[in-house]
Amino acid sequence: EDQVTQSPEALRLQEGESSSLNCSYTVSGLRGLFWYRQDPGKGPEFLFTLYSAGEEKEKERLKATLTKKESFLHITAPKPEDSATYLCAVRGGGADGLTFGKGTHLIIQP
Amino acid sequence: GAVVSQHPSWVICKSGTSVKIECRSLDFQATTMFWYRQFPKQSLMLMATSNEGSKATYEQGVEKDKFLINHASLTLSTLTVTSAHPEDSSFYICSYNPVETQYFGPGTRLLVL
Numbered sequence: 001e002d003q004v005t006q007s008p009e010a011l012r013l014q015e016g017e018s019s020s021l022n023c024s025y026t027v028s029g030l031r032g033l034f035w036y037r038q039d040p041g042k043g044p045e046f047l048f049t050l051y052s053a054g055e056e057k058e059k060e061r062l063k064a065t066l067t068k069k070e071s072f073l074h075i076t077a078p079k080p081e082d083s084a085t086y087l088c089a090v091r092g093g094g095a096d097g098l099t100f101g102k103g104t105h106l107i108i109q110p
Numbered sequence: 111g112a113v114v115s116q117h118p119s120w121v122i123c124k125s126g127t128s129v130k131i132e133c134r135s136l137d138f139q140a141t142t143m144f145w146y147r148q149f150p151k152q153s154l155m156l157m158a159t160s161n162e163g164s165k166a167t168y169e170q171g172v173e174k175d176k177f178l179i180n181h182a183s184l185t186l187s188t189l190t191v192t193s194a195h196p197e198d199s200s201f202y203i204c205s206y207n208p209v210e211t212q213y214f215g216p217g218t219r220l221l222v223l
Binding site: 004034036041042043044045046049087089091095096097098099100101102103 | 114116142144151152153154155156159169201203205207211212213214215216217219
């Protein structure tokens with residue numbers, strides 16, 4: 001059974017204070033690790049897909065990295081508008097649906 | 111990115127009634143669509159996979175007779191919650207995956223009184 005664990009559950013940062021969110025996973029035959037942003041009352045917004053260890057992807061202030069056991073979402077010099085819940089999910093070899101972690105609730109204070 | 115719409119965005123109903131939620135892919139023909147459910151402060155949980163022209167496949171613990179899925183065309187999938195009860199109150203989200211990415215709809219908030 002695929003499993004995803006995200007840490008921390010919540011994180012409060014000052015504007016401009018860089019940090020990283022962690023996603024640990026166990027999966028049979030990884031066919032993609034996904035990062036999403038979710039605002040309250042809305043559906044997840046796609047950020048990145050990573051497929052193999054060593055892969056990195058960037059988008060504005062966000063950078064996602066992947067190892068064989070975990071992924072990190074690095075946030076550089078965050079702004080208040082980056083406040084959201086960040087979700088990590090995996091697609092394993094068994095099915096096309098995703099297995100999600102519980103998310104990290106990120107708050108960026110001005 | 112790909113666009114997915116859902117209707118309604120929220121619904122309140124009485125216990126025992128049925129509720130239909132529509133999910134449309136606006137810029138892609140989807141042979142497969144996914145339905146997820148999210149309870150407050152919980153992660154998204156896959157409920158079922160909807161296949162155009164064939165029966166949906168349900169995850170373990172999801173009652174197929176309670177959550178009816180119809181994928182009648184390449185752009186429309188519907189989820190009907192039959193005889194809804196308060197414990198079915200949740201955030202229902204559809205999704206599809208063109209080219210190894212997976213895009214989500216805006217979600218439907220269901221409250222059963």
